[in-house]
Amino acid sequence: MTMTKRELAIQKEFSERMDEGELLNCMRCGFCLPSCPTYIETGFDETHSPRGRIALMKAVHDGLIAPDEEVERSLDVCLGCRACEPVCPAGVQYGHLLEEARDIFADHNQYKPLTKAVRKTVFEGLFPHQNRMEHSVSLLNLYQRSGLQKTVRKLGFMELLPKNLSTMEKVLPAVPSRREMKKRERTFSSQKETTTKVAFFTGCLMDTMFHETNNATITLLQKAGCDIVIPEEQNCCGALHGHSGEKAHAKKLAKQNIDAFEELQADYIITNAGGCGAFLVDYDHLLKDDPQYAQRAKLFTSKMKDITQILFELDFHMNSELHVAPQVITYQDSCHLRNVMRTEVAPRTLLKSIGGAAYKEMDQADSCCGSAGIYNIVESDMSMQILDHxxxxxxxxxxxxxxxxxxxxxxxxxVGIEREGLSDSVRAVHIVDLLLEACK
Structure with a gap:
C-alpha cells in the first residue's frame, strides 16, 4: 500500500491523536445499526454505520488502510446525531471519535479558494462575534420588512436556488431589528418566591433569528421561580466549529464561555437549544488536556441543564395552569438533547400537562430529522431523504x-411541512413558545 504525502501525514496524526482505547471499546456487536439513520438510508451500507466508521478509523490509526476520499466521505455523511451512544453496551463515545477524525482531515485539506474564504468568514469572522451576528440577521429583518422579500419571490428569484434552500427561505421566522435585539436587560427577577438562580446561555442564532423564543424562555424561568442573569461576554458555543473540523476555534470559544459564566455563582446554566447544550456539556472532554481549564470545564458542565429539564424539576407543569386551543401535538426529539444530555422525559411530561391538547407520540421520534447543523445544506439529498421519511x-x-x-x-x-403541502393545517413550534402560549 502506497500513501500520498498528505495521507501519510493524516495517518500519523490518527495514530497520535485518536483515542485507541475508545476505538478498541467498540465490540462490533451491531447494536448501533438500527439506530443509525445513514446506515438505514443507504440500504444498510456498513461504511455508513457507527461500527463501520469506527472500523475505518481504527484501520487508519493502525496504518492498515490509507485515509483516502472514501474514508473521509464516510465521516462526512455521518449526521453526528450520536443515536448510537445510548444503545452501545460498551459506552463508546462515538461523537468524540468523529470530531477528532474530522478535525484531523480538516487540518490537512487544501480547500479551494472560495471554500476557504467561506469557512474563514463563517468560523472566524461571523459566529464568534455576536455583534456581527446581530448585524447580519438585521439585514434579514430589512429583507423581510422592506417588501424586498415579496418582490424577490414574485420575480421568481427563489426558483434559481436549490429547492431545499428556496423552501428554507419560506419558513424563516420573522426576525427582530438590531434595536430589538439590543434592548433586553441582563438580569431578571423571579415572578414569585425565588427558588433558583440561573445563568442563561442565549446562543448566537437563538438570540438573533429566534430572539423571541429566548424572551419566552426568560419569562418561563421567571414564572418557575428563577432569578436570571445573562452574561454579556458569552459567545457562540462552538458546536458548528467542533463538528466541522475547527476544533482549535471551538476550544477558544469554550474558554471564553467558561470565563463569562464561572464568576456568576449560578445554581445552573440554562440553554434552550439541544445542539448547543450537547456541545456545552462536552466542554469537560474538549478541554480535558488543558491544565488551566480542565477542572473549570468540569464545574461548568456540571451546571448545564436544558430549559425543559429545569422546568420539570421545579414542577412548573404542576404549579401552572397550562391550556391551549384543541389540537393534536407530537414531539420530535432533538438528537443531541436526547442522546448527549439524556433529556427525554422532561419535554414529554411538560407537553402532556397542557390542557386542551392531545399528545400523540410519534413513531421513531428519537430518530434524526436530517437537520444536523448545516448538514441539510451540505448534504441536502440525504437530509431531504431522511426528512421525507x-x-x-x-x-x-x-x-x-x-x-x-x-x-x-x-x-x-x-421545511418538511412545506414539502408535504401541509402549511395550512400543521405548524412547527419550539416547546418554549408553546408553553408560554399555554400560560396565557
Whole structure:
C-alpha cells in the first residue's frame, strides 16, 4: 500500500491523536445499526454505520488502510446525531471519535479558494462575534420588512436556488431589528418566591433569528421561580466549529464561555437549544488536556441543564395552569438533547400537562430529522431523504402541532411541512413558545 504525502501525514496524526482505547471499546456487536439513520438510508451500507466508521478509523490509526476520499466521505455523511451512544453496551463515545477524525482531515485539506474564504468568514469572522451576528440577521429583518422579500419571490428569484434552500427561505421566522435585539436587560427577577438562580446561555442564532423564543424562555424561568442573569461576554458555543473540523476555534470559544459564566455563582446554566447544550456539556472532554481549564470545564458542565429539564424539576407543569386551543401535538426529539444530555422525559411530561391538547407520540421520534447543523445544506439529498421519511411518521400521528427543542430541528420540520403541502393545517413550534402560549 502506497500513501500520498498528505495521507501519510493524516495517518500519523490518527495514530497520535485518536483515542485507541475508545476505538478498541467498540465490540462490533451491531447494536448501533438500527439506530443509525445513514446506515438505514443507504440500504444498510456498513461504511455508513457507527461500527463501520469506527472500523475505518481504527484501520487508519493502525496504518492498515490509507485515509483516502472514501474514508473521509464516510465521516462526512455521518449526521453526528450520536443515536448510537445510548444503545452501545460498551459506552463508546462515538461523537468524540468523529470530531477528532474530522478535525484531523480538516487540518490537512487544501480547500479551494472560495471554500476557504467561506469557512474563514463563517468560523472566524461571523459566529464568534455576536455583534456581527446581530448585524447580519438585521439585514434579514430589512429583507423581510422592506417588501424586498415579496418582490424577490414574485420575480421568481427563489426558483434559481436549490429547492431545499428556496423552501428554507419560506419558513424563516420573522426576525427582530438590531434595536430589538439590543434592548433586553441582563438580569431578571423571579415572578414569585425565588427558588433558583440561573445563568442563561442565549446562543448566537437563538438570540438573533429566534430572539423571541429566548424572551419566552426568560419569562418561563421567571414564572418557575428563577432569578436570571445573562452574561454579556458569552459567545457562540462552538458546536458548528467542533463538528466541522475547527476544533482549535471551538476550544477558544469554550474558554471564553467558561470565563463569562464561572464568576456568576449560578445554581445552573440554562440553554434552550439541544445542539448547543450537547456541545456545552462536552466542554469537560474538549478541554480535558488543558491544565488551566480542565477542572473549570468540569464545574461548568456540571451546571448545564436544558430549559425543559429545569422546568420539570421545579414542577412548573404542576404549579401552572397550562391550556391551549384543541389540537393534536407530537414531539420530535432533538438528537443531541436526547442522546448527549439524556433529556427525554422532561419535554414529554411538560407537553402532556397542557390542557386542551392531545399528545400523540410519534413513531421513531428519537430518530434524526436530517437537520444536523448545516448538514441539510451540505448534504441536502440525504437530509431531504431522511426528512421525507420523518414526515411519514408525523402524518401518521394526525398532529396539527409539531414540537421541537432545537432551532435547526424547528426549521427542518417547517421545511418538511412545506414539502408535504401541509402549511395550512400543521405548524412547527419550539416547546418554549408553546408553553408560554399555554400560560396565557
Amino acid at each position: 420523518k414526515m411519514e411518521h408525523v402524518k401518521a400521528t394526525h398532529a396539527t402541532t409539531i414540537v421541537t427543542t432545537n432551532p435547526g430541528c424547528l426549521l427542518q420540520m417547517k
